[in-house]
Amino acid sequence: MGLKIRSEKDFGSGLLYLLLGGAGLAIAWDYGLGTAGRMGPGYFPTLISALLLLFGVATLVRSILAEGPAIDAVNWKGLALVTLSVCLFGALLLGAGLPAALTVLILVSAMASEKFAISPKAIAAMIGLVLFCSLVFVKGLGVPMPLLGSWFSGIIAS
Amino acid sequence: MDMFSNLWLGLTIASSITNLGYCLLGVFLGTAIGVLPGLGPVATIAMLLPLTFGLPPETALIMLAGIYYGAQYGGSTTAILVNLPGEPSSVVTALDGHQLARQGQAGRALSTAAIGSFIAGTVATVLIALFAPVLAEVALQFGPAEYFTLMVLGLIASVVMASGSLLHALGMILVGLLLGMVGTDVNSAMPRYTFDVPMLADGINFVVLAMGIFGLGEIAANLENEAERTLLTRKVTNLMPTRDDWKRILGPIARGTALGSVLGILPGGGAALAAFGSYSLEKRLSQEPHRFGRGAIEGVAGPESANNAGAQTSFIPMLTLGLPSNSVMALMIGAMLIQGIQPGPSVMTEQPTLFWGLIASMWIGNLMLLVLNLPMIGLWVRMIAIPYHFLFPSIIALCAIGVFSVNNSLFDVYAMALFGVVGYLFRKLDAEPAPMLLAFILGPMMEEFLRRTLLFSKGDPSVFLTRPLSAVLLAIAAILLLLVVLPVVRRKREEAFQEE
Numbered sequence: 318m319g320l321k322i323r324s325e326k327d328f329g330s331g332l333l334y335l336l337l338g339g340a341g342l343a344i345a346w347d348y349g350l351g352t353a354g355r356m357g358p359g360y361f362p363t364l365i366s367a368l369l370l371l372f373g374v375a376t377l378v379r380s381i382l383a384e385g386p387a388i389d390a391v392n393w394k395g396l397a398l399v400t401l402s403v404c405l406f407g408a409l410l411l412g413a414g415l416p417a418a419l420t421v422l423i424l425v426s427a428m429a430s431e432k433f434a435i436s437p438k439a440i441a442a443m444i445g446l447v448l449f450c451s452l453v454f455v456k457g458l459g460v461p462m463p464l465l466g467s468w469f470s471g472i473i474a475s
Numbered sequence: 476m477d478m479f480s481n482l483w484l485g486l487t488i489a490s491s492i493t494n495l496g497y498c499l500l501g502v503f504l505g506t507a508i509g510v511l512p513g514l515g516p517v518a519t520i521a522m523l524l525p526l527t528f529g530l531p532p533e534t535a536l537i538m539l540a541g542i543y544y545g546a547q548y549g550g551s552t553t554a555i556l557v558n559l560p561g562e563p564s565s566v567v568t569a570l571d572g573h574q575l576a577r578q579g580q581a582g583r584a585l586s587t588a589a590i591g592s593f594i595a596g597t598v599a600t601v602l603i604a605l606f607a608p609v610l611a612e613v614a615l616q617f618g619p620a621e622y623f624t625l626m627v628l629g630l631i632a633s634v635v636m637a638s639g640s641l642l643h644a645l646g647m648i649l650v651g652l653l654l655g656m657v658g659t660d661v662n663s664a665m666p667r668y669t670f671d672v673p674m675l676a677d678g679i680n681f682v683v684l685a686m687g688i689f690g691l692g693e694i695a696a697n698l699e700n701e702a703e704r705t706l707l708t709r710k711v712t713n714l715m716p717t718r719d720d721w722k723r724i725l726g727p728i729a730r731g732t733a734l735g736s737v738l739g740i741l742p743g744g745g746a747a748l749a750a751f752g753s754y755s756l757e758k759r760l761s762q763e764p765h766r767f768g769r770g771a772i773e774g775v776a777g778p779e780s781a782n783n784a785g786a787q788t789s790f791i792p793m794l795t796l797g798l799p800s801n802s803v804m805a806l807m808i809g810a811m812l813i814q815g816i817q818p819g820p821s822v823m824t825e826q827p828t829l830f831w832g833l834i835a836s837m838w839i840g841n842l843m844l845l846v847l848n849l850p851m852i853g854l855w856v857r858m859i860a861i862p863y864h865f866l867f868p869s870i871i872a873l874c875a876i877g878v879f880s881v882n883n884s885l886f887d888v889y890a891m892a893l894f895g896v897v898g899y900l901f902r903k904l905d906a907e908p909a910p911m912l913l914a915f916i917l918g919p920m921m922e923e924f925l926r927r928t929l930l931f932s933k934g935d936p937s938v939f940l941t942r943p944l945s946a947v948l949l950a951i952a953a954i955l956l957l958l959v960v961l962p963v964v965r966r967k968r969e970e971a972f973q974e975e
Contacts, residue, residue: 326904348660352934356926356930357663358667376646392696392698396899399694400892430863
């Protein structure tokens with residue numbers, strides 16, 4: 318076959334458009350199209366999804382026809398740790414409280430850096446940030462985040 | 476004159492102690508976050524938005540506008556001192572500004588940027604006061620067809636401004652429109668693309684999307700090249716421009732201001748295009764074009780004025796039509812809605828104190844930037860010098876707390892994490908998130924206006940062409956698209972973006 322992907326980035330985005338457009342179209346199928354004069358809930362989404370499919374095909378075709386840049390290496394470690402740190406924050410916030418959740422977020426995300434090292438300066442900066450956020454957001458702005466989460470309430474009570 | 480009494484009313488509102496204080500706080504915080512490399516105005520405003528929730532509407536908007544100018548200005552400082560522009564509009568400033576800084580002339584570059592921004596800001600404020608009421612009058616004549624075509628024009632314009640491929644940018648717009656469809660359909664109350672998740676019934680939260688894509692995605696991408704940044708730690712001295720400088724910069728400032736003011740009003744335009752345009756204009760007009768890129772002070776003065784004027788006049792479509800012309804204005808609209816204000820032509824007549832107070836505070840904010848920032852340059856230099864591996868966990872922490880506090884929702888926190896991954900993926904594919912974000916905001920409005928237009932015309936789409944104003948808007952959009960496709964212009968455009 319003479320088909321060769323000449324532009325990885327185009328190929329990747331073409332696939333992405335096809336995927337999103339296809340899913341959008343498939344789901345909107347059940348929404349009820351209506352007519353142009355009386356649009357159903359599915360009219361606009363179907364229109365957009367169909368156009369997106371079209372652009373997906375066009376981008377795929379271009380990826381075969383025209384030379385383009387390759388996709389460079391993905392920094393899996395960085396991406397995973399940054400995402401994980403935010404998810405852990407969400408998981409810990411109500412149970413453990415803001416200071417604990419923040420500490421975990423900072424430690425986990427910091428590991429994403431090549432320069433990660435536990436130094437007195439880094440620990441001082443972390444404590445400063447945790448204190449600052451607790452004071453400003455919880456005490457100052459009254460965002461409903463517990464300083465000590467629900468997991469601790471039993472321990473203190475008993 | 477009506478305008479003066481209006482501006483006077485605005486000044487009395489904006490100069491109340493509370494509003495002055497929050498304006499100052501906004502400018503200060505905006506600059507502080509904005510100087511941090513890699514953080515543009517969108518990320519800065521999204522991050523600081525929760526700080527304004529408890530404030531009355533006028534004060535909240537005044538503070539947000541202050542944050543915006545501060546962030547914009549902070550970006551220029553970083554561009555000059557570290558050659559790391561946080562946003563497209565300060566890319567141009569970095570070209571000559573950083574060269575000047577390397578020659579030990581950082582002070583001249585910084586003061587020129589500040590003076591240019593202040594003059595441009597003053598002129599743009601007057602322009603807003605002059606033209607916003609006129610435009611609001613016109614806007615009242617707008618029917619759904621005109622609104623729809625105006626949004627199409629805005630999206631097309633944002634594509635033309637984007638630096639990558641046209642096909643790609645249009646694709647991203649469609650992705651944004653589709654994301655905007657998530658939520659309950661207003662007409663039939665039917666949930667669409669919600670996957671039975673009740674938290675998605677109101678759609679995807681704009682702040683979540685913006686912080687995920689512009690905050691987390693950016694950080695993950697930045698972590699790839701953690702190379703030492705070359706900060707010029709030399710003390711910044713000689714802040715005053717010389718007499719020779721003044722002669723050189725006044726022309727560029729005047730032209731930049733004019734160009735920026737016009738381009739800022741265009742939907743989809745704003746600061747970035749204005750800065751690019753001004754730079755090429757000055758280079759063309761200059762008798763010594765070879766100096767550009769090697770530390771020409773004109774190359775700082777023009778674009779900086781243009782970008783500030785554009786940043787300011789981009790408020791006009793937002794205030795008069797309720798349409799965001801760029802991602803920052805989209806955030807401002809989000810903030811207004813949170814405050815219970817429906818942006819649009821009626822804001823001016825129904826809430827004159829809010830409208831004119833905001834406009835007057837723009838000028839005050841610019842004055843504060845000028846008076847405060849040059850003496851405080853030492854502080855900003857120290858902020859820039861914070862190493863990235865200390866910085867980024869703090870940014871993630873602020874994003875997480877900020878997103879949670881918008882709706883007190885953990886779901887939003889997880890959704891932001893997901894959009895961080897999506898944003899990183901977009902960067903890997905060279906897909907530009909800014910047009911997508913704009914389309915995301917405009918999507919639901921476009922559907923609504925398309926629906927109403929076709930309802931009135933009984934399904935006949937030719938109304939868009941038979942109504943004169945709508946036809947003109949469509950024609951402009953078509954010309955813009957054609958211009959980019961034409962080989963000659965295309966080459967020029969590529970050249971312009973090459974200068975990055």
